[in-house]
Amino acid sequence: MTADQGNAGTQQDRDVEREQHHGYRRGPVLLRGGQVPRTTSDQNLLARGGGADWVHADPWRVMRIQSEFVEGFGALAEVGPAVSVFGSARTKPDQPEYRIGSEVARGLVEAGYAVITGGGPGIMEAANRGAKEAGGLSVGLGIELPFEQGMNRWVDLGVNFRYFFARKTCFVKYSQGFVVLPGGFGTFDELFESLTLVQTHKVTEFPIVLVGRSYWQGLLDWLRGPVLDQGTISARDLDLIELVDDPAEAVRLVCQRGAELRAEEEAAVTENAAAEQEAERASELG
Secondary structure, three states: OOHHHHHHHHHHHHHHHHHHHHOEEEOOEEEOHHHOOOOOHHHHHHOOOOOOHHHHHHHHHHHHHHHHHHHHHHHHOOOOOEEEEEOOOOOOOOOHHHHHHHHHHHHHHHOOOEEEEOOOOOHHHHHHHHHHHOOOOEEEEEEOOOOOOOOOOOOOEEEEEOOHHHHHHHHHHOOOOEEEOOOOHHHHHHHHHHHHHHHOOOOOOOOEEEEOHHHHHHHHHHHHHHHHHOOOOOHHHHOOEEEEOOHHHHHHHHHHHHHHHHHHHHHHHHHHHHHHHHHHHHHHHO
8 A cells, every 4th residue: 555545545534534423414404324415505506407307496495595594694693793714624733823713713702703713623613712712702604515524612603504605695794804814715715705795895894814924925926916917906906905924913903994994884874864964954945
């Protein structure tokens, strides 16, 4: 057996052990062993072909999607001010990023925020752990995956989703800011989705802080270089992102920028109300 084969076997053993321990969650249902499906709800929803069966199945699927939003909104409605922390599920407890994730969460709790993560292992676990150990509310928004990793044990309030888009909506709806630690495709997706929503004014602006200069600097250099040079983004778009190394600085930026944005929003509301009153008076006089 080669070293690669040995490593692969070890990884397979870990996957089997994890699946047997945590199981696979599909909504409120827990599945293990041969009951674990080979496809996800997202795969079934987006599948192409197969005749006209979708005409009959998809309306019922819409009801399931609706119920997922209702359940998520109901569970998270009273969370209060919260910040989402994103990062890799593969980060190990002995890696420095794990400690940083925990320190970020602790600082957020001390600043009065609940902490929301994807509920899985790695940096998500670190942030949930930091929040719980600091005495704050630790929230996990899980997702149905072929190799379910389960909700980590530091989550106080957990919601499992079938559909990524329903989960993403809840991240944005209930977060006053995003702190993003090193991660892979899933982390990139969450980062760029949040940037897109803010850049296109689909949501009220909120702070987005990247933690880890050595990890993220190359991405920012690319954005400031060929991406900006091609005119596909504007220089102002880059102001939406803050980059730090220190967990305390990340928390400070979230609090500071959050306060600034709230003040701007309140000023805009006041200005609009005054303009409406002035228009009403002018209409009465006219």
